[in-house]
Amino acid sequence: DGGITQSPKYLFRKEGQNVTLSCEQNLNHDAMYWYRQDPGQGLRLIYYSQIVNDFQKGDIAEGYSVSREKKESFPLTVTSAQKNPTAFYLCASRTTASHQPQHFGDGTRLSIL
Amino acid sequence: AQSVTQLDSHVSVSEGTPVLLRCNYSSSYSPSLFWYVQHPNKGLQLLLKYTSAATLVKGINGFEAEFKKSETSFHLTKPSAHMSDAAEYFCVLSTGGFKTIFGAGTRLFVKA
Numbered sequence: 001d002g003g004i005t006q007s008p009k010y011l012f013r014k015e016g017q018n019v020t021l022s023c024e025q026n027l028n029h030d031a032m033y034w035y036r037q038d039p040g041q042g043l044r045l046i047y048y049s050q051i052v053n054d055f056q057k058g059d060i061a062e063g064y065s066v067s068r069e070k071k072e073s074f075p076l077t078v079t080s081a082q083k084n085p086t087a088f089y090l091c092a093s094r095t096t097a098s099h100q101p102q103h104f105g106d107g108t109r110l111s112i113l
Numbered sequence: 114a115q116s117v118t119q120l121d122s123h124v125s126v127s128e129g130t131p132v133l134l135r136c137n138y139s140s141s142y143s144p145s146l147f148w149y150v151q152h153p154n155k156g157l158q159l160l161l162k163y164t165s166a167a168t169l170v171k172g173i174n175g176f177e178a179e180f181k182k183s184e185t186s187f188h189l190t191k192p193s194a195h196m197s198d199a200a201e202y203f204c205v206l207s208t209g210g211f212k213t214i215f216g217a218g219t220r221l222f223v224k225a
Contacts, residue, residue, distance in 0.1 A: 004156075031211055040122075042203070042217045050211055058212075090156055098209040099145035099164045104156035 002027045006091050006105035012113045013078065013085060021076045021108045023091035032074035033092040033102060036060060043090065049074055050096065078110060086111050115140050117206045119216035127224045132176075132191040134219045136204035139185060146187040147205040148178055151218075157203060163187060174198070199223045 004025045013019045025032065031050050035043040045058030049068040063082025068074055074093075078085045088109050092102040120135040138144060145164045149157040161172025168180040178189045187204060204216040 006156075040217075043215045045212065048211060088154075092157075096211075099207055101147045101159050101162050101205075101207075102157075102213060103159070104149075106156045107154065109154065 004091055004093055004103055004105035006089075006108050008108060009106070011108055011110045013110060014113050016080045018077055018079050019085075019110065021078070021089055021091075021110070023074045023076065023105060024072055025074075025091075025093045025103075025105075026072060027093055027095075027103060028071075029093035029103070030071065030096045031094050032068070033094075034058075034064070034066065034074070034076045035090045035092065037088040037090060037107075046076065046089075115142075115144075115206060115208055115214050117204050117214050117216040119202075119204050119219045121219050122217065123220050123222065125222040125224065126194045128196055129193050132189070132194045132198065132221065134189040134202050134204075134221065136187045136189065136216060137185055138187060138204075138206050140206060140208055142208040145207040145209070146178075146180065147207070147213075148172065148176070148187075148189045149203045149205060151201045151203065153200075160189070160202075194221075194223050196223050196225065 007022045033048045034046040047066040049055035065077045090107045091105045094102045116139045118137045147162045148160040151157045161170045163170050163180045171177045176191045201218045201220050206214040
């Protein structure tokens with residue numbers, strides 16, 4: 001079945017450590033997104049990519065980095081510069097056709113040790 | 114400016130009674146509107162979408178929504194709530210670009 005796979009489901013980060021969240025899709029979508037979700041705050045856009053080897057900052061990019069070397073993959077690195085990384089992270093993708101919905105993975109919950 | 118407002122942060126209904134989750138939008142362009150559902154520790158699942166075709170849109174699990182341009186609304190309804198409907202619901206606006214605008218969410222509680 002086509003879909004988006006996020007791994008791991010749970011992740012723990014030590015102080016000063018960088019961690020990478022994986023997002024893979026087999027929907028043949030060009031556009032991919034990373035969101036952060038905190039309780040009661042809805043979804044906030046971290047980064048998005050419209051095409052391979054290109055990506056743009058979203059509303060809360062500080063402390064995060066991404067790469068888009070393959071169409072299927074859009075990993076997110078939470079760096080030590082992100083001082084409050086505890087959150088639920090969601091990856092999404094969509095076709096580039098106008099007015100189409102995004103499809104979401106099942107998320108990764110990141111916590112601080 | 115584009116925006117989405119979900120008018121209720123929490124809605125509580127009894128099982129078997131109707132559900133109404135309210136969403137208003139603001140857009141300078143022809144909008145597409147979506148409703149998603151999110152169960153705990155899960156991603157968002159698309160319930161239904163409006164993309165300028167029929168104004169009454171039917172979705173999965175018995176949900177439907179009506180696009181009312183004059184009222185700038187896109188409310189989500191279901192005739193009879195089920196316990197499994199308890200979740201968070203998001204109204205989402207797309208204006209054709211790559212970014213989308215999410216509402217803050219409405220948590221639906223269903224009482225037995």
